[in-house]
Amino acid sequence: MPQLVPFFFVNQVVFTFVILTVLIYTFTKFILPRFVRTFISRIYINKL
Amino acid sequence: MAARSAALKIDWAKVSTSLGLRGQTAASLQAFKKRNDDARRKVQVLSEQPQTVDFSHYRGILKNKAIVDELENHFKTFKPATYDVNRQLKAIDAFEAQAVQNAEATKGKVEAELQNLQKTLENIETARPFEDLTVDEVASAQPEIDEKTASLVSKGKWMPPGYKERFGDLSAV
Numbered sequence: 001m002p003q004l005v006p007f008f009f010v011n012q013v014v015f016t017f018v019i020l021t022v023l024i025y026t027f028t029k030f031i032l033p034r035f036v037r038t039f040i041s042r043i044y045i046n047k048l
Numbered sequence: 049m050a051a052r053s054a055a056l057k058i059d060w061a062k063v064s065t066s067l068g069l070r071g072q073t074a075a076s077l078q079a080f081k082k083r084n085d086d087a088r089r090k091v092q093v094l095s096e097q098p099q100t101v102d103f104s105h106y107r108g109i110l111k112n113k114a115i116v117d118e119l120e121n122h123f124k125t126f127k128p129a130t131y132d133v134n135r136q137l138k139a140i141d142a143f144e145a146q147a148v149q150n151a152e153a154t155k156g157k158v159e160a161e162l163q164n165l166q167k168t169l170e171n172i173e174t175a176r177p178f179e180d181l182t183v184d185e186v187a188s189a190q191p192e193i194d195e196k197t198a199s200l201v202s203k204g205k206w207m208p209p210g211y212k213e214r215f216g217d218l219s220a221v
Contacts, residue, residue: 032206037197039208041186044193045178046214 002008060081064074103120107113187193200208 028201028204033197033201036200036206036208037187037193038183039211040193040196040200041183043208043211043214044190045181045186 003012060077063069064077069077101120101123103116103123106116106119110116196208200206
């Protein structure tokens with residue numbers, strides 16, 4: 001299992017942080033706001 | 049005697065029916081008509097009375113001739129008072145112009161409102177059902193949605209308050 005080989009530890013840690021950062025950024029900036037907008041529109045339509 | 053001929057030409061019954069006057073306006077018109085009729089009747093009655101005085105007859109029967117002379121003098125020098133009605137006429141003209149201007153303004157306002165209402169009616173008639181609307185269309189119709197989204201997102205809240213209570217929660221966790 002290469003993930004248990006110490007040679008790849010630095011590589012794994014680096015990519016974990018990179019991927020987490022990119023994921024969090026895209027979710028907070030693009031994906032979740034769309035969901036919130038949809039929810040709020042749904043609430044508004046149901047109020048009419 | 050333009051004024052008199054104009055007054056004679058008015059068909060009072062037609063005025064109140066064709067203009068659809070009601071309430072206070074009709075009452076005022078009635079009052080004005082009554083005043084006009086009264087004045088006309090008075091003029092007629094007065095014009096039927098003799099307008100000359102036979103002073104020689106009175107001189108013959110009265111002993112005091114001086115008073116007859118004095119009365120004759122007064123009668124001859126009497127001049128009916130004339131009134132300058134130009135000011136009133138001018139005021140009436142100004143009032144009329146103002147009223148017409150107001151009416152025009154009101155007409156414009158009413159027309160604009162009618163157009164607005166027509167537009168709204170068209171909107172209502174051509175409105176699509178909610179199922180066919182996209183979120184973008186709803187948000188463009190109600191800019192408040194985008195504002196609320198921005199405020200919730202900036203606070204790090206991803207679920208609007210009251211949403212779960214209303215629509216339920218599908219999350220497994």
